[in-house]
Amino acid sequence: MKRAFTIRSPIFLHPAKTARILSMRIGNTNKVADISAYSSVVSNIAIPKVTVIFNPCAGRANRKYLLEIFSWLPGNITLIETQHPGHAREIAFRIPSTTRLFVAGGDGTINEVLNGLVDARIIGRNIPPLGIIPMGTANVLAIEIGMDFRTEAIADYVQNGVEADIFPGMANGRAFMLMAGVGADAQTVADISPRLKRWIGKGAYVWQGLITTLRGNQPAFTITANGQTTHATGVIATHAAHYAGKYILAPDASLRHHNLDIIILSATGRIAKLRYALALLCSRLSQSKDVRVIKTKEIIICSSAPNAALQIDGEAWGRLPCHVCLSDHAIRLIMPLGSATA
Numbered sequence: 001m002k003r004a005f006t007i008r009s010p011i012f013l014h015p016a017k018t019a020r021i022l023s024m025r026i027g028n029t030n031k032v033a034d035i036s037a038y039s040s041v042v043s044n045i046a047i048p049k050v051t052v053i054f055n056p057c058a059g060r061a062n063r064k065y066l067l068e069i070f071s072w073l074p075g076n077i078t079l080i081e082t083q084h085p086g087h088a089r090e091i092a093f094r095i096p097s098t099t100r101l102f103v104a105g106g107d108g109t110i111n112e113v114l115n116g117l118v119d120a121r122i123i124g125r126n127i128p129p130l131g132i133i134p135m136g137t138a139n140v141l142a143i144e145i146g147m148d149f150r151t152e153a154i155a156d157y158v159q160n161g162v163e164a165d166i167f168p169g170m171a172n173g174r175a176f177m178l179m180a181g182v183g184a185d186a187q188t189v190a191d192i193s194p195r196l197k198r199w200i201g202k203g204a205y206v207w208q209g210l211i212t213t214l215r216g217n218q219p220a221f222t223i224t225a226n227g228q229t230t231h232a233t234g235v236i237a238t239h240a241a242h243y244a245g246k247y248i249l250a251p252d253a254s255l256r257h258h259n260l261d262i263i264i265l266s267a268t269g270r271i272a273k274l275r276y277a278l279a280l281l282c283s284r285l286s287q288s289k290d291v292r293v294i295k296t297k298e299i300i301i302c303s304s305a306p307n308a309a310l311q312i313d314g315e316a317w318g319r320l321p322c323h324v325c326l327s328d329h330a331i332r333l334i335m336p337l338g339s340a341t342a
Contacts, residue, residue: 049075049076049099049100050073050075050076050077050078050099050100050102050158051077051078051080051095051099051100051101051102051128052066052077052078052079052080052101052102052103052104052133053080053082053088053091053092053101053102053103053104053105053109053113054066054079054080054081054082054104054105055081055082055088055104055105055109056081056082062104062135065135065151066079066104066133066135068151069133069151069154069155069158070155071151072151072152072155072156073155073158073159074159078099082109086112087112088103088105088109088112088113088116089112089113089115089116089119090116091113091116092112092113092114092115092116092117092120093116093117093119093120094116095116095127095128096126096128097125097126097127097128098128099128100128100129100131100158100334101113101117101128101129101130101131102130102131102132102133102158102334103130103131103132103133104132104133104135105133105135105136106134106135106136106137106138106139106314107136107138107139107140107141107177107178107313107314107315108136108313108314108315109136110132110136110141110177110313111175111176111177111312111313111315113130114130114168114175114176114177114331115174115175117130117331118168118175118327118329118331121329121330121331122329127331127332128332129163129331129332129333129334130331130332130333130334131157131158131161131333131334132147132334133154133158134147134149134154137197137201137204137205138244138245138314139245140178140240140242140243140244140245140313140314141177141178141240143242143245143246144178144240144241144242144255145255145333145335145336145339146335146336146339147336148336153336156337157334157336157337160337161334161335161336161337162334162335162336162337162339163332163333163334163335164255164256164332164333164335165330165331165332165333166255166256166330166331166332166333167258167326167327167328167329167330168239168326168327168329168331169237169239169260169324169325169326169327170323170324170325170326170327171237171310171312171317171318171322171323171324172310172318172322172323174312174317174318175327176239176312176313177239177240177255177313177333178238178239178240178313178314179236179237179238179239179240179243179249179311179312179313179314180236180237180310180311180312180313180322180324181234181235181236181237181238181310181311182221182234182235182301182303182308182309182310182311182320182322183218183219183221183232183233183234183235183236183265184209184212184213184218184234184273184276185209185234185236185311186308186309186310186311186316187212187309188205188208188209188212189205189309189311189314189315189316190309190311190316191208191211191212192204192205192208193208196208205244209277212273213270213273213274213277214270218233218268218269218273219233219303219304219305219308220232220233220303220304220305221233221234221235221301221302221303221308221320222301222302222303223235223262223264223299223300223301223302224299224300224302225262225294225296225298225299225300226294226296230264230292231266232264232265232266233265233266233267233268233272234263234264234265234276235262235263235264235265235299235301236249236262236263237260237261237262237263237299237324238250238253238260238261238262238263239253239254239255239257239260239261240253240254240255241253241254243280244280244314247280247281247283248283248286249263249280249283249285249286250263250286250293251286252293255333258297258326259295259296259297259326260295260296260297260299260324260325260326261293261294261295262293262294262295262296262299263285263286263291263292263293264291264292264293264294265290265291266290266291266292267290272290275288276288276291279291297325297326298323298324298325298326299323299324299325300321300322300323300324301320301321301322301324302320302321302322303320303321305320307319308320310322
């Protein structure tokens with residue numbers, strides 16, 4: 001049953017930690033309480049059962065979607081709005097383990113929060129379980145764990161989701177939930193226009209991918225895994241079966257597995273890149289004759305090209321060489337009840 005609630009205008013908090021935090025009491029009353037302090041002593045304030053980190057740059061439509069989800073939820077919710085890139089990581093690092101933490105955003109924002117939690121685990125702190133409220137372009141993680149995108153279904157997931165231990169991947173020290181890759185996909189992500197992405201969503205990746213393909217220049221990579229070295233024109237180290245939405249990249253991959261599936265592309269030229277793209281759209285890339293799939297816990301990727309791009313969870317990040325492995329520190333990922341991944 002949906003419940004009515006109101007939200008007062010948020011206040012700005014401690015200047016050193018400029019986060020907006022709203023505490024909402026959802027019920028038959030219209031009373032709303034504001035938490036008016038957030039700092040490095042966040043563990044000293046009363047945190048409700050559910051805390052949501054939200055990127056206000058997600059837009060008005062996503063804000064409306066989020067509030068619609070909240071209208072289905074009983075009890076107290078703390079909403080924290082990020083203020084700048086990297087802020088979600090800073091916030092997640094300080095959230096105590098006594099709350100269930102949810103990220104309202106896309107795979108990039110989820111990655112920021114994941115890294116904040118891994119940072120906390122590395123120094124021996126307990127961390128909250130992590131859930132997601134999908135609001136991105138591709139929402140790969142949400143699809144991977146079998147989420148239903150209807151508002152009432154997400155509200156049920158927030159209340160009743162089950163926890164599973166997941167060991168994230170690591171690429172040059174940065175954690176990833178889904179994948180890290182080099183080659184045409186990474187170059188597409190690096191070159192894409194943020195404005196075009198906001199305007200046409202997934203279509204921006206198609207357009208930029210076409211431009212990347214037509215350029216023709218294609219750096220070569222050397223990968224070392226399981227004691228063997230091989231050459232490739234593209235490499236994706238994935239912890240998930242899905243890629244760029246609902247497309248199947250690695251059918252046997254799973255977040256619960258204690259290894260990574262490495263997709264190795266070896267053909268060169270524009271025609272090969274187009275063929276790979278079409279195979280991916282048909283969820284048959286791993287079955288292509290010049291594509292290898294290996295399983296490993298660690299891989300090193302090098303390239304003689306000085307500016308070869310690297311993508312992590314669909315965001316451009318860093319350069320080569322790259323050391324990819326599984327983290328030693330598990331996080332508790334909240335899965336939908338009945339999810340095949342759980």
